[in-house]
Amino acid sequence: MPFAAGPLAGCRVLLVEDEYIIADEMDGWLRQAGVLVLGPVPDVEEALDLIEREAGALDLAVLDANLGEGQTAYPIADRLDELGVPYLFATGDVRLVDEPNYQCRTRLEKPVTQRGLLRALEALLASRSGGEG
Incomplete structure (x- = not known):
C-alpha cells in the first residue's frame, strides 16, 4: 500500500477497540491515510502497557468507551490526559x-x-498543533 500524503501521514495513533471487525476496518482506514497505528488493542491493560512502551511517541488516540466485560476506556483516557495526548x-x-x-x-x-x-x-491534530491539546 503506498504511503499516503496528508495531514495524518506519519502520525502515531493508538487504536483501542474490542470488536475485531470494527478494529480491523478502522485500522485499514487509518493506514490508508498514512497513520502509524499502535494496536489495535482490545482492553485497558494492553492499552496502558502500549502507552507506557510508547510514551512520548503518541500523537493521538481513538478509544471505544466500552471494552467488554464491564471495562471502560476511562483509565486509558485519564492516562492520555496526564501525557497530553489528544483522543x-x-x-x-x-x-x-x-x-x-x-x-x-x-x-x-x-x-x-x-x-x-x-x-x-x-x-484533534490541528488543536494539538495550536497548543490546545
Whole structure:
C-alpha cells in the first residue's frame, strides 16, 4: 500500500477497540491515510502497557468507551490526559455524556465512517498543533 500524503501521514495513533471487525476496518482506514497505528488493542491493560512502551511517541488516540466485560476506556483516557495526548471516543455508548470528565471530548457515534474518523482526527491534530491539546 503506498504511503499516503496528508495531514495524518506519519502520525502515531493508538487504536483501542474490542470488536475485531470494527478494529480491523478502522485500522485499514487509518493506514490508508498514512497513520502509524499502535494496536489495535482490545482492553485497558494492553492499552496502558502500549502507552507506557510508547510514551512520548503518541500523537493521538481513538478509544471505544466500552471494552467488554464491564471495562471502560476511562483509565486509558485519564492516562492520555496526564501525557497530553489528544483522543476521541468512537462509541455507541450514549452514557458517555453522563461522565463529566469526558463530556467535552470529541465523540463519534457508531457506526463510524471513514470520512468522519479522519476529519475528527485531523481536527484533534490541528488543536494539538495550536497548543490546545
